[in-house]
Amino acid sequence: MKQLLTLATMLATALVGHATLFTTSWNAGFANGGIVPDNNFSGWSDTRIVSAIPPGTFTSLSVDLHLTGGWNGDLYAYLVHDSGFTVLLDHVGVGVSGVSAFGYGDAGMDVNLAATGTSIHEYGGNSTFSGTPSGSWLADNTSGSLDSFLSTSPNGTWSLFIADLSGGGVTSVQSWGLQMDIVAVPEVETWVAAALTGMFGAMWVNRQIFGRLRRIHGTF
Numbered sequence: 001m002k003q004l005l006t007l008a009t010m011l012a013t014a015l016v017g018h019a020t021l022f023t024t025s026w027n028a029g030f031a032n033g034g035i036v037p038d039n040n041f042s043g044w045s046d047t048r049i050v051s052a053i054p055p056g057t058f059t060s061l062s063v064d065l066h067l068t069g070g071w072n073g074d075l076y077a078y079l080v081h082d083s084g085f086t087v088l089l090d091h092v093g094v095g096v097s098g099v100s101a102f103g104y105g106d107a108g109m110d111v112n113l114a115a116t117g118t119s120i121h122e123y124g125g126n127s128t129f130s131g132t133p134s135g136s137w138l139a140d141n142t143s144g145s146l147d148s149f150l151s152t153s154p155n156g157t158w159s160l161f162i163a164d165l166s167g168g169g170v171t172s173v174q175s176w177g178l179q180m181d182i183v184a185v186p187e188v189e190t191w192v193a194a195a196l197t198g199m200f201g202a203m204w205v206n207r208q209i210f211g212r213l214r215r216i217h218g219t220f
Contacts, residue, residue, distance in 0.1 A: 020184060022053055022154070025064065025177035034173040036070070036164045043076075043163030046176065053154040056184040061149050062114040063088060063139070063160075063178060070164060070171030072133075073103020077162040084149030088113050089120065090140040091165070098126035102166065108132050112179070113139040115146040154180050 026048055036044040063079060065088065077089040093103035104124050111133055113120060120137035139146055160176050 018183065019059055019181040020056075022180045022182055023064075023177060024048070024050060025175055027175035030173055036075075036162050036171040036173065038070075038164050038170050039167035041163055041165065043161055044173065045159055045161045046173070047157060047159040049157055050155050050178070053180065053182055054184055056182040058150045058152070058154050058180065059183055060115065060181040061146050061154075061178065062112050062136070063146075063176065064112050065176050066108075066110045066174040067162075068108040068172050068174055070107055070169040071102070071104075071166070072106050072109060073100070074164045074166040074169070075162060075171060076165055077160065078144070079149075080159045080161070081149055082152040082156060084144075084152050086139055086144035086146050086148060087142045088139045088160075089162075090142040092121050092140065093124060096122050096124075096126060099124065099128070104128075106130070106132065107169065108171070110134045112136040113146075115139070154182060 026046065030044075030046055032044060034044075065077075067075075072089075073091050073093045075089045076087075076091065078085065078087045091103045093099040094101070096103075105128070106124070109123075109132055111120065112135070114136050115138070117136055117138040119140065120133070121140050123133045123137060158178065162171070162173065164171055
């Protein structure tokens with residue numbers, strides 16, 4: 001039994017995939033030079049094609065976003081890909097106790113928006129925040145979810161939309177990108193190795209069984 005368990009462990013180990021982080025980053029070729037029109041519901045958008053991700057299971061997604069200038073509380077942003085959709089920013093700070101009715105007035109951010117953590121909507125807490133928000137935050141999530149993308153292929157067309165919905169201050173997009181964890185499908189060589197392991201393991205088990213029977217019943 002111990003040998004059989006060891007064989008099963010070897011097979012499982014051979015077939016288990018490991019997540020690989022794939023990153024994209026775009027900082028050039030933006031419409032309007034990356035400037036988000038002020039007080040304009042038509043907003044700004046950028047569409048990119050991802051095509052180099054190998055087959056596998058899409059396990060997590062986060063979005064890198066680097067903005068400068070403007071008034072952060074004016075911004076509304078979302079990400080679209082196939083059937084996936086999520087709001088990334090929705091007037092950050094608006095409705096937070098102790099914060100201006102116009103939201104956080106900081107100019108720009110350099111953040112990673114993920115599926116867990118403290119919401120970017122409250123990055124400054126219940127007070128005026130001074131400086132540029134950075135680090136990892138939960139996407140605003142007033143609609144949709146980053147997890148909605150995990151049922152799609154990571155390859156294909158990705159679109160970021162940003163609108164500045166109040167006058168005063170101009171926001172510019174410096175860069176944006178994706179961080180995607182993919183568990184790759186085992187290569188053919190891995191499956192062959194696992195099959196050979198199973199075959200030789202079975203032969204070894206059979207030899208042990210027949211050897212024991214010979215000792216008990218004599219040669220047959």
